[in-house]
Amino acid sequence: MVRHERLVMLATLAMLQVVTVVTGVYAMNNDLDLSALSSPTEPTASPEGDPPAPVVTAGPVLAQLPVRSGDGPLPTKGTLTRQLTDALGDKALGSRVGAVVLDAVTGERIFAANADAGIVPASTTKIATCVAALASLGPDVRLSTRVVQGATAGSIVLVGGGDPTLAGPSAKAKPYPAQASLATLASRAATALKARGVTKVTLSYDDSLFTGSPIAPGWKAGYIPDGEVAPVHALAMDEGRQHPAHRQPRVSDPPKYAAAAFAKLLRRYGVATARTIRPAKAAPAAPELGKVESAPVYALVERTLTLSDNDLAEALARHVAIKEGRPATFQGATTAMTQVLQRLGVAKGVEVHDGSGLSIRNRISAAAMATLISTAGSPTQPGLHAVASGMPIAGFSGTLGNGRRFTGGDSKGQVGLVRAKTGTLNNVNTLAGLATTKDGRLVTFAFMADRVPAYAEPILDRLAAIVARS
Numbered sequence: 001m002v003r004h005e006r007l008v009m010l011a012t013l014a015m016l017q018v019v020t021v022v023t024g025v026y027a028m029n030n031d032l033d034l035s036a037l038s039s040p041t042e043p044t045a046s047p048e049g050d051p052p053a054p055v056v057t058a059g060p061v062l063a064q065l066p067v068r069s070g071d072g073p074l075p076t077k078g079t080l081t082r083q084l085t086d087a088l089g090d091k092a093l094g095s096r097v098g099a100v101v102l103d104a105v106t107g108e109r110i111f112a113a114n115a116d117a118g119i120v121p122a123s124t125t126k127i128a129t130c131v132a133a134l135a136s137l138g139p140d141v142r143l144s145t146r147v148v149q150g151a152t153a154g155s156i157v158l159v160g161g162g163d164p165t166l167a168g169p170s171a172k173a174k175p176y177p178a179q180a181s182l183a184t185l186a187s188r189a190a191t192a193l194k195a196r197g198v199t200k201v202t203l204s205y206d207d208s209l210f211t212g213s214p215i216a217p218g219w220k221a222g223y224i225p226d227g228e229v230a231p232v233h234a235l236a237m238d239e240g241r242q243h244p245a246h247r248q249p250r251v252s253d254p255p256k257y258a259a260a261a262f263a264k265l266l267r268r269y270g271v272a273t274a275r276t277i278r279p280a281k282a283a284p285a286a287p288e289l290g291k292v293e294s295a296p297v298y299a300l301v302e303r304t305l306t307l308s309d310n311d312l313a314e315a316l317a318r319h320v321a322i323k324e325g326r327p328a329t330f331q332g333a334t335t336a337m338t339q340v341l342q343r344l345g346v347a348k349g350v351e352v353h354d355g356s357g358l359s360i361r362n363r364i365s366a367a368a369m370a371t372l373i374s375t376a377g378s379p380t381q382p383g384l385h386a387v388a389s390g391m392p393i394a395g396f397s398g399t400l401g402n403g404r405r406f407t408g409g410d411s412k413g414q415v416g417l418v419r420a421k422t423g424t425l426n427n428v429n430t431l432a433g434l435a436t437t438k439d440g441r442l443v444t445f446a447f448m449a450d451r452v453p454a455y456a457e458p459i460l461d462r463l464a465a466i467v468a469r470s
Contacts, residue, residue, distance in 0.1 A: 077110060080470045084111055087466060090459045094427070094451035098366030101467055104374050104434060104442040109367075116349060118363030120450035122423030123308045123399075124430045125357030127369065127387060128350055130301040131376050132337040133316040134384045135344055136323045139298035143319070145180055145235070147189040148286035155202040156189065156289060157282040158262050160235025160255060162209050162319055162328075163294045164311040165303075168237035168261050171244040177295035177303055182237050182258065186265035188290030193271050200272040204280035205259035209234035210318050212329030218359030224250050229310040229358060232318065234328075237261060239311040255279070302390030305421055306398035310356040317355025330354055346375050357423060369432045369446035377434065377444070391433050394418040394464070408458050411465040418464045420445075427452050431460040435468040443467060 080101070088097055098119045101111040109115075143163035150157050167179040193201065214231030215224070223229050227248025230240025236254035238244040251257040256277070263273040294300065297316070304312045317333035324339055326332035334352045341347035349368030353361040376387035392398030394406040395415030399422040406415050420433025432446040447463045449456055 076470075080111055080466070083466045083470070084463060085113070087459065087463050088113055090456075092452070092454065092456045092459050093429075093449045094453050094456070096451045097447070097449045099445075099447050099463070100366040100370040101443055101445045102370045102374050104377055104444050105379075107371070107374055110443065112367065115367040116365045118349065118351060118365055119430070119448040120360055120425065120428045121357055121362055121364040121369065121448060122425045122428045122430050123310075123357040124369060124421050124423035124432045124446075124448070125352055125355070125359075125362050125364065126304055126308065126313045127372050127376075127421055127432060128341065128352060128364065129313050129317050129320075129337060129355040130304055130387050130390070131344070131346070131372055131384055132320050132340040133297060134301055134376075134386060135381075136320045136336070136340045137297050137316075139296060139301075139383050139386060141297045142293040142295070143180075143300075143315075144291050144293050145182075145185060146288055147185060147290040148282045148288050150202065150204060150280070150286070151283075152202075153196070154198060154200065155204065156193070157280055157286065158203065158205040158235065158259050159282050160205070160207050160209055160233065160258075162234045162315050164230070164236050164239045164315045165294055165300070166237045166258070166292075168244060168258070169265055171238050177299035180292035180294050182262055182292075183265050185290050185292045186262055187269050188292070190266055190269035190271045192289040199270060200274075201266070202274045203259065203263050203266070203277050205235055205255055205262075205277065206282045207233050207235040207255040207279060208281050209322070210328045212327065212331070216314075216330045216354035216359050218353050218361035220358070220360075223358060224252075229314070229356065230254055232311075232314045232330075234318075235259070236311075239309075298386035301386040305387065305390035306392055308399050308422065310358060313356040314354065341372075344375060344381075346371050358425075360425065360428075364448075366432075366446040366448050369430075369448065370444045373432060373434060373444040373446070377442075388419070388434065391419040391421050394420070394461075405457065406461050406465070408461060411458070411461040414465040414468040417468040420464060422457075423448075424457070429456040429460055431457075431464055433464070435464060437468065437470050 088099055098115060098117050099113040100115045102109055144161040145163055145166055146159045148157050148159055163180060165179045167181045169183050210233060214233060227250055230250040233254045235258050237258040240250045240254040242249050242251050259277050263277060266273055300312055303309055317337060318328045321328045321332040321336040324336035326336040333355060338347055341350055349365035351363045353359040375381060376384040392400035394400045406412055418435045420431050423430035428450045429452050430448040434444045436442050445467050447460050
């Protein structure tokens with residue numbers, strides 16, 4: 001495939017993603033030790049912010065496209081090794097860097113440097129979370145929020161189903177992926193109640209699907225006040241945001257906040273509620289009065305990766321725990337994720353303590369990260385393809401479309417030719433994804449540094465660009 005054809009192909013892919021928003025519709029082992037003798041700089045948590053770009057994802061059509069190796073030859077290893085080794089020597093990356101490039105289909109290692117070192121992955125942790133979610137839950141599962149009958153005819157219970165994307169009454173509808181609406185749920189419940197002659201109820205809420213601490217080990221104290229993430233609960237609207245369009249402030253008690261909003265909506269639809277709203281566990285066989293469902297898991301995965309959505313990543317991890325028979329806690333979720341990755345044969349080099357990557361206790365090697373991406377794109381794993389279709393496209397979408405990435409003279413020529421997940425914490429910069437070489441060969445890569453003295457994103461962009469033009 002000549003370079004012009006490659007540019008056309010990837011530009012078309014980017015244009016298809018824009019259409020998605022409108023329509024609702026994807027060896028030689030050169031191990032080098034780059035460790036310096038200086039003392040390590042421990043990463044402190046300061047995550048990447050929400051990008052200004054809109055939700056742009058590939059949707060069900062592109063998510064089903066198999067990843068192919070292409071007809072082109074592998075890049076010349078000697079040349080690629082020299083170029084990557086030179087770039088990896090940049091002092092901006094700090095003293096600990098892991099780097100791997102793999103042939104996407106065969107898994108052949110084209111380049112590796114410090115490949116097996118456990119690096120703090122930051123938000124690239126979401127790749128592992130999303131692989132586990134798709135493999136365990138399946139791509140078509142939806143998350144349900146329900147209203148059920150309470151202990152008496154005049155009581156009802158709002159039951160959280162672990163869907164943080166549930167839209168509150170003031171949220172503006174997004175074209176893709178479609179969100180479940182608290183207002184729709186209130187309308188359905190009110191209709192069912194009035195059909196029974198009930199126009200006044202006592203409202204309770206059930207948040208028991210998720211258990212344990214709502215805050216992960218290794219999270220910075222300022223995460224919630226700064227709006228990076230909400231406390232993890234099974235009942236929340238607008239991801240625990242007080243104002244749907246703004247990252248902060250996050251509410252301190254998302255379940256109670258959502259239940260209070262639901263009570264107001266019920267009154268709008270002709271059903272009065274008692275002043276007091278309390279938590280209560282719904283009976284397992286309680287009759288259902290209304291239900292709304294999230295977008296399918298493949299679309300939630302795409303959103304998680306494109307927007308680096310911390311709240312959604314944590315919810316998906318909890319659902320993996322439930323599916324795998326583990327407690328719906330942070331520990332249960334990470335144990336379950338590991339269990340799923342072991343079944344896939346990709347758990348080696350992965351140690352996680354949350355689903356979002358905010359925890360500085362997480363460690364993933366570059367070899368493991370590149371392998372995760374290769375596995376997710378394999379023709380033998382069609383259920384995992386939303387990982388590839390959800391990754392931001394350089395210069396076009398998500399955390400790579402924010403106007404800061406792939407703007408340097410050594411990387412801007414590869415805009416549209418790299419698809420990758422970013423990761424940012426204080427002293428941590430990571431980039432992992434896939435690219436098509438100039439001869440049409442699809443490769444996966446992971447470049448990870450967790451002793452970064454200042455700001456290393458331009459160097460990571462340069463590394464990915466070298467792979468794309470190799």
